[in-house]
Amino acid sequence: MSKGGGEQTRRAFLAAAAALPFSALISGCRRAPSAEDAAEELPEVRMPPPPVRGAGRHAGARLLYYAESVGIGAAIDRALARRFARDTGALVDVVPRPRDATETYASYLRLFQARSADVDVLSLDVVWPGIFAPHLLDLGAALGGLAATHLEAAIENDTVHGRLVAMPYFTDFGMLYYRSDLLPKYGYGAPPATWDELEEMARTIQGGERAQSRSFTGFVWQGKAYEGLTCNALEWIHSYGGGAILKDREPTVENPRAAQALARFHRFVGTISPIGVTGYEEEDARNVFQGGNAAFMRNWPYAFAAGNAKGSRIEGRFDVAPLPHEPGYESSATLGGWTLGVSKYSRFPDAAIALVGYLCSPEVQRFRALVGGYIPTIPAVQSDPDVARVLPFLERVRGATLVARPSNQAGARYNEVSIAFYQGVSKALYGTNPEKALEQIARRIRRSLR
């Protein structure tokens, strides 16, 4: 029997091995993503890119630019690179960065670890300048004048130990979406200014609407334990006067105001917010709101265009306002978006800096807003009449204070700080005592920054 068993084992193994390629074949039917990307038709850019001014000639320089990977953003980046090449004589290779931000982050880590001269200009998430600062050139001398015209919060975010290591490319911020048809229906003339008002309105509207739609909910936001929760909770705590996580590399979260903010949002879960909100990302919240199932939503500006798209259930029935705050404190919006930096290992630093200067110029910011809906980081461009027509929400949220995540203080340890923060906030949302959760956050952050 033992011999037969052995033979049996081998045959079973062979049969199993034969079954494997079969399954591989089926999954192989999906086209490889890289081939798909290469073949992908990029949307058409409807406007000619603006000319390059005052960048000089850079014939002979060859730049590699890690740019946006998909859609209109990728098409715009390519059109701008071509224009820059035509006007300055520099060659620009536009390489789409990995679609996923974490992937991009990992590939930058490797590039910089190897001190690679293969890349010159990089698109950086707004929280990365602090992390990658040691590997980025100081743009202050060449682009300081241009930087002064950009949003102060954005420039502060990109300034690490006095060095301007990146330039803001476009910005993003949290805002409050509300149903402009439902508020008047329940007798409210204006969107809520304070959290108390929001809570009261949400409760009333939810109570009334549930008569027709059982799944209607008051307020949706991003409560899953991920970077998005850091953005959300920073807004709550800051709008309570509870600080911005770090000050001078010291955690500031252990304060009663921050604890009150967390206690309020813990109370929201299962009352005016769905019980599942602690698992929500941006798209989960948007699906609920856009499906007509919520009165309020905290989200980024992209949801504005999506909500007004053809076929949306709430087309023309919603509007935006600054996020609520506690009386006496500021409405706060976490700063998002992307920036551009120049690698310290670049062989053509002058041409690379000139490219960044062009891409962050007011003309290009205006162009990108009109063609792709990207939010300019230059206030003067934001109030340009054409831009205001394309991005009507800009004017309505002007009252909010932009708050940067503490990435330029935490530097290479930013991710650790953020993970400690959102995991602690997540615990508080699940019922851990807020003071205790904040104390844990502070302890973990101190350990990371020691």
Added chain:
Amino acid sequence: MSMTTGEAEKQEEVAGIRARRRARVAWVFLSPALIVTAFVALYPLCDTLYLSLTNTRLGSEEPARFVGLSNYVELAHDGFFLDALLLTVLFAVITVMLELGLGLGIALLLDTRFKGRGAVRAAMLVPWAIPTAVSTQMWKWMYNDVYGVFNDVLVNRLGLVSEPIAFVADPRTSLLAAVLVDVWKTTPFVALLLLAGLQLIPRELYEAARVDGATPLQAFTRITLPLLRPALLVALVFRTLDALRVFDVFYVMFGSRPDMQTLATYAHEILVSISDVGYGSAVSTAIFLVIAVFIVIYVALFQRREA
């Protein structure tokens, strides 16, 4: 019979030379495979092991130092790691049991002849062919407490529960939510493996059993199960390995929620997000050791029964 000792010695010597030559040829033929294995499996493993003894950090200004076993000492006191270990083992035990049970049932069904069997077998592989990250996102939407199909059926259609259930967010149902996705995805794989094993069992054995008056249940326990054991072992090892390394389902569904980390998502967090390569390598090595323990137990169990 009348062989002298000299002749016998000579013959033995010749046999010995032949055996050695054959061994040499065998090594020559094996060497490409061995070299490749050493390069793609042994080298990364040793490198990870080495890194786990250092304080290497990507992007760090200071050079890496050898720190001995201090990463492992820290690991033993790391509450997040121990929670992740517990959750991963729990997940593996539950999913592997369910998948083997369901897979065996489905394989037995498919082993009988019926119309459209080929189509059913092909359709069965659909869940297996969808990338896990995609199917998890799909499930996550179905689980949603506001617009998800499960709650629509439970609350609005059947009225079984009065309040929607937040399958993903509620700590009481989170693990179940992840288990269901994994079972849905991988049961077809197990079923196919076992089906291949079933088809290797000679039909005559069943005929003989019937002639001897065995009941179908007896035929199953005395013929099917023992002869299916090799296929079961393969399925068990494959699934346990995969379940212990589970990443996508938890990463997409729970992000970094502290109570829903698996060993692999924790290793990813340390290695990629925090770029602490030294400590992350210690976590990876620990995963390897946990898997090795399971494999040793399985092999020992099955060998003892076989003997």
